[in-house]
Amino acid sequence: MSQTVLISGPPGCGKTTWILNRIQSHRGPSGFLRLVGYPDEGLLQARDGGIDLAWLQDQCPGLLDLADPDQALAPRPANLLALIELPQFQPPADSGLAGLDRRAIPQLEALHLSPDEHLHFGRDDLLPRQDTLDFSSLQALERNLAGSVWDPASLSSFWFELVNGAYGDVYRAKALMNLPDGRAFFCNWMVSREGSQFLPLQTTASPDGRPQHLSRLVVQGKDLDPAAIEVTLADCLLSDALLELEQARLRQQEAPSHPSPAA
Known part of the structure; x- marks a missing residue:
C-alpha cells in the first residue's frame, strides 16, 4: 500500500x-x-x-x-x-x-x-525533539560551489572556523564538498549537537578534472559575514593548475606497476 x-x-x-x-x-x-x-x-x-x-x-x-x-x-x-x-x-x-x-x-x-x-518536529511524539530549536531571528547564506574542489586541509580549517563563529553566529550549516581524489562529503552541523558530521558519498569520481555533480554550501545564523566567507573560499578552492598537479600525482599512484622483463 x-x-x-x-x-x-x-x-x-x-x-x-x-x-x-x-x-x-x-x-x-x-x-x-x-x-x-x-x-x-x-x-x-x-x-x-x-x-x-x-x-x-x-x-x-x-x-x-x-x-x-x-x-x-x-x-x-x-x-x-x-x-x-x-x-x-x-x-x-x-x-x-x-x-x-x-x-x-x-x-x-x-x-x-x-x-x-x-x-x-516539536509537536508529534513520533519524532525526536532534542534538536528542535526556537529561532527569534535568522539569516541565510547560500553558495553554489559547482565544479569546485577543496584542498582537504583547508576544508577542515574552514569548517572549524565556520561553526565556531569566525564568520558570524552560525546555527546551522550543511554542504556537499568535493576533494581532489574524487570523493565527496556531506558536511552537516547544528548548534545543538556536539561535533560535525562528515559523511562520505558512495558515488566517487575519477581524479581527472572537475566533478560534475552538485556541490553547495548553506549556512543559517545571525550576523553572518558573507564577504569574509568569500575571501576564505577563494583561498581554499583549488585552481585549475593546482588541481591538475594534485590529480596527476594521484593518477600516478593508481597506475599499475609493470615488472621489468626477464633478462
Missing part, C-alpha cells in the same frame, strides 16, 4: 535524517520532495539547492525525485513511500493534516501529491 507522509520542522531538527531512516527501512520504492518553506518575519528560509535530494539519492539508489514533473505524470509504482520535507519554523496550531500549511497545497496538487499523514 502506498503512503505519502509530509514532515515539517525548523532548521536542523533532523528532518532529512529521519527521512533517510524511513527510506532505508521501507521494503519497496521510495520518492522524495523538498518544499521551499515560507519565511516568517525576521526568519529567512535557506534554499538547499538540491543538497538533501543529492544526499538521499546517493545513499538510496533508485530514489524518485518527486519534484520532477515527469514523475507526477507517470504511473506511481505499487507500495510507493513518498516523503515530503517542509521547512517550517513554528509548530502548526492544529495537529495532523489540519495543521498543513495551506500555501503548500497548490504545489503538492501540481505534482499529484496528497499527504496521508503530517508530522511536525
